[in-house]
Amino acid sequence: MPNSDIKNVQSLLLGENNELITDAVRKDARNIVGEVVTEAIHDRQAKDGSLVKTIAPMMENAISQSIENNKATFVDAMYPVVGSLVRKSVSVFFNSFLEKLNHLIEYSLTLKGIKWRIAAWRQGVSFTQYILKQTFVYRVEDVLLIHKTSGTLLLDVAAEQSECNDPELTSAMLTAINDFMMDSFKHNEEVILDTIKTQELTLVLANSPKAILVAAVSGIPPVELQTHLQQTLDDIHQLYFTELDEFVGDTAPFIKTESHLRSCLLSELNQSEQEKKAPWLAIALLAILMLPLSYLGFQQWKTQQVVNALMAMPTTPGLHLESVETDSGNILLTIMRDPVAVHTKSWLASNELDLANIVIIEKRFASLAPEVIHLKAQKILGNTEFKFHIEGNELRLTGGNSRQLSNQLLSELNSIPGINQLNTAAVRPIRQPQMSENQAATLLFDQLKKELASLTITFDKQSADIASNMLPFVVSAKVHILNLIQLAKQLSVPIGIVISGYSDSTGNQAQNLALSQQRAEQVKLSLVAEGVPNNMLHAVGIGEVPFAQVEFEARAVMFSLISLSPQNQARNAND
Amino acid sequence: MISLKICLIGGSAVGKTSLVRRFVDGIFSEKYLTTIGVKIDKKQIDFDESAVQLLVWDIEGTDKFSGFNPRYLNGAAAYIVVLDQSRPDTLEDAISLYQQAKVVSQSPAYLVINKSDLPSKLTQIQLDSLADFEFSHVITTSAKAGDNVEKLFELIAKQASMECEPNGE
Ligand SMILES: Nc1nc2c(ncn2[C@@H]2O[C@H](COP(=O)(O)OP(=O)(O)O)[C@@H](O)[C@H]2O)c(=O)[nH]1
Ligand SMILES: [Mg+2]
Numbered sequence: 001m002p003n004s005d006i007k008n009v010q011s012l013l014l015g016e017n018n019e020l021i022t023d024a025v026r027k028d029a030r031n032i033v034g035e036v037v038t039e040a041i042h043d044r045q046a047k048d049g050s051l052v053k054t055i056a057p058m059m060e061n062a063i064s065q066s067i068e069n070n071k072a073t074f075v076d077a078m079y080p081v082v083g084s085l086v087r088k089s090v091s092v093f094f095n096s097f098l099e100k101l102n103h104l105i106e107y108s109l110t111l112k113g114i115k116w117r118i119a120a121w122r123q124g125v126s127f128t129q130y131i132l133k134q135t136f137v138y139r140v141e142d143v144l145l146i147h148k149t150s151g152t153l154l155l156d157v158a159a160e161q162s163e164c165n166d167p168e169l170t171s172a173m174l175t176a177i178n179d180f181m182m183d184s185f186k187h188n189e190e191v192i193l194d195t196i197k198t199q200e201l202t203l204v205l206a207n208s209p210k211a212i213l214v215a216a217v218s219g220i221p222p223v224e225l226q227t228h229l230q231q232t233l234d235d236i237h238q239l240y241f242t243e244l245d246e247f248v249g250d251t252a253p254f255i256k257t258e259s260h261l262r263s264c265l266l267s268e269l270n271q272s273e274q275e276k277k278a279p280w281l282a283i284a285l286l287a288i289l290m291l292p293l294s295y296l297g298f299q300q301w302k303t304q305q306v307v308n309a310l311m312a313m314p315t316t317p318g319l320h321l322e323s324v325e326t327d328s329g330n331i332l333l334t335i336m337r338d339p340v341a342v343h344t345k346s347w348l349a350s351n352e353l354d355l356a357n358i359v360i361i362e363k364r365f366a367s368l369a370p371e372v373i374h375l376k377a378q379k380i381l382g383n384t385e386f387k388f389h390i391e392g393n394e395l396r397l398t399g400g401n402s403r404q405l406s407n408q409l410l411s412e413l414n415s416i417p418g419i420n421q422l423n424t425a426a427v428r429p430i431r432q433p434q435m436s437e438n439q440a441a442t443l444l445f446d447q448l449k450k451e452l453a454s455l456t457i458t459f460d461k462q463s464a465d466i467a468s469n470m471l472p473f474v475v476s477a478k479v480h481i482l483n484l485i486q487l488a489k490q491l492s493v494p495i496g497i498v499i500s501g502y503s504d505s506t507g508n509q510a511q512n513l514a515l516s517q518q519r520a521e522q523v524k525l526s527l528v529a530e531g532v533p534n535n536m537l538h539a540v541g542i543g544e545v546p547f548a549q550v551e552f553e554a555r556a557v558m559f560s561l562i563s564l565s566p567q568n569q570a571r572n573a574n575d
Numbered sequence: 576m577i578s579l580k581i582c583l584i585g586g587s588a589v590g591k592t593s594l595v596r597r598f599v600d601g602i603f604s605e606k607y608l609t610t611i612g613v614k615i616d617k618k619q620i621d622f623d624e625s626a627v628q629l630l631v632w633d634i635e636g637t638d639k640f641s642g643f644n645p646r647y648l649n650g651a652a653a654y655i656v657v658l659d660q661s662r663p664d665t666l667e668d669a670i671s672l673y674q675q676a677k678v679v680s681q682s683p684a685y686l687v688i689n690k691s692d693l694p695s696k697l698t699q700i701q702l703d704s705l706a707d708f709e710f711s712h713v714i715t716t717s718a719k720a721g722d723n724v725e726k727l728f729e730l731i732a733k734q735a736s737m738e739c740e741p742n743g744e
Contacts, residue, residue, distance in 0.1 A: 150580040150650025152630065168578070168617055172630045176613040179646035248738060249577045249652055 138219035139267035151175025154254040157261040206230040208237040210244035317371035338367035365469035366417035393420040401428040407444040417472030459555040464518035478530040504554040505544040517541025585657030586668030590689040593718035620732040627732040645679040652735040661693040683711035692717040
């Protein structure tokens with residue numbers, strides 16, 4: 001190789017023009033390094049740990065710069081993670097601040113404040129401690145969900161019978177107060193008040209980046225309330241983040257948060273505290289209020305007299321006194337009454353009882369007393385030529401003729417609880433040429449069907465047991481159903497009986513659904529035990545029925561007959 | 576329900592509070608109101624098909640010297656700058672406040688020239704200069720006689736609620 005060539009090669013490799021080769025290497029470097037970079041980093045870190053030391057400050061720098069530039073975005077993203085931490089430190093700061101604020105605004109001038117101060121001083125505890133020692137008797141009157149930046153009320157839910165102050169204005173004012181506070185304490189940006197005292201209420205606040213949840217509380221709210229509010233708001237914040245973020249005035253999407261808000265309508269009555277207070281209260285009252293107290297005693301004595309009189313009252317058929325309780329001067333009278341029996345009030349009046357303080361709770365029941373059965377039959381047959389005689393479960397008709405013996409009349413008699421058999425042997429027969437046997441059967445069928453539908457079996461609260469007072473209705477249902485089955489066969493209409501169970505609307509919805517099913521099943525079971533073919537009965541739980549007026553009527557089982565027309569039958573067969 | 580926040584700013588005694596008229600009688604005492612310097616009132620505007628609720632924030636003590644807490648404008652769908660036409664110096668206040676507000680809020684601004692029942696002392700030059708500022712609307716009112724007040728809030732409600740139609744495009 002000539003010398004000059006070597007020189008050329010040398011200069012190519014190492015000399016002035018070495019960029020030729022470095023360029024070539026660089027082109028490939030990315031690939032080469034790329035292939036081993038992960039392993040190399042791992043190896044070096046394993047060897048002397050220098051990597052983390054070098055990179056960490058760079059990372060920290062980058063992150064803090066990035067946060068600085070996109071603060072809001074970061075807060076939103078990190079909120080679910082760090083929310084509770086921030087809250088903790090904020091609440092520590094604000095609790096001490098609030099104490100001062102409350103002191104200034106609320107307690108410094110009011111009579112209550114001065115009284116509490118004196119009491120605290122005498123007990124040798126700090127004012128705050130004294131407040132904490134007070135009974136935690138409270139009620140959440142109103143819960144407000146507020147859009148944070150605009151102060152717009154998104155939804156509010158009030159406790160029952162709560163005299164709610166204008167919630168829209170409350171929301172806006174809260175936000176205004178918060179804006180004001182934030183301006184006055186510039187050093188902490190993510191801070192919001194967590195309680196505000198107004199004349200009548202304490203407002204407990206929970207805070208998230210986009211929304212505020214406020215509970216207006218009468219009495220002294222417990223610390224747990226704030227925690228609960230915060231958890232609820234965190235849930236709402238996560239579920240409705242987009243809606244909150246994009247909110248420009250339309251509050252409709254937030255109607256769905258109602259159940260969340262409702263969960264915050266808490267209240268507590270501290271029993272033990274009340275009991276503890278009672279003797280002191282009684283002594284004070286005794287000393288100062290001798291007169292009113294003796295008046296109270298007299299009232300109590302009077303009440304007891306009425307109770308005694310009630311207990312001693314002679315019973316009357318169709319009425320059954322279940323319980324007598326007294327409650328702050330009132331007498332709660334629980335009574336079972338057959339619909340045809342004498343009215344409770346007239347019964348009381350006829351025994352010369354003063355109705356003023358008596359609260360009557362009536363429960364429906366079917367009396368099997370012979371007098372009541374007689375009365376029912378009398379009512380049905382009163383305007384007819386028939387006479388009747390009842391012996392045991394059998395009602396025997398005399399007089400009249402068979403044309404007067406309408407299906408309606410028969411089925412009405414049949415449905416009297418306690419009557420299981422009708423004896424019409426003594427009724428003078430008259431041929432009824434105008435009506436075919438089938439027509440008559442159809443009429444009776446329709447009549448029985450209607451009556452079955454009007455039968456209701458009611459239940460005690462939270463119970464699926466059939467109370468003994470409901471058994472006659474079950475028997476009546478059985479009689480109806482067996483007759484209907486018989487008639488359906490005769491008319492060749494296939495039928496089925498749907499037994500639907502219901503519950504009232506208090507308590508847990510899912511449990512209520514289960515309970516309504518149990519009720520229906522229970523009725524089905526007893527009907528089967530009474531001899532109704534199992535395959536005719538279909539028990540269905542419907543769940544809650546909001547019958548606020550007559551709560552016990554909602555806890556019920558009802559019957560309906562489904563008849564399949566020939567077409568339906570064919571369709572079903574195809575399924 | 577559409578619920579909108581509207582703010583009122585302007586020099587003292589131009590008639591902001593009179594424009595809202597009704598006083599706040601919520602659960603907050605006078606103590607709070609005077610301390611934080613905001614009075615809030617509610618006005619419902621009924622249109623044929625819908626209703627819009629305005630929460631009007633009457634921001635007190637705003638003039639060109641003291642300024643105002645810009646947070647009060649947060650989330651406002653619109654704001655109203657008020658001046659008193661019988662006192663020409665209130666125009667300066669109004670413009671200065673408007674410029675401060677524009678920095679923090681992109682919402683539409685309405686200029687209200689109040690006390691139209693009194694003789695105007697604004698010069699034509701002053702009135703012409705208003706065109707340089709991008710007010711959504713300039714409207715003359717009298718809080719005393721009630722002229723144009725309803726119209727002002729209706730206009731704001733209509734325009735602002737159009738902004739929050741779900742699919743505006
Ligand atoms: N003549 C007249 N007086 C007004 C009008 N609006 C307000 N005022 C009066 O101006 C004074 C200041 O009003 P106010 O609403 O308190 O102003 P603010 O400080 O902006 O809230 C009061 O005496 C009002 O009666 C108006 O339209 N015409
Ligand atoms: Mg004012």
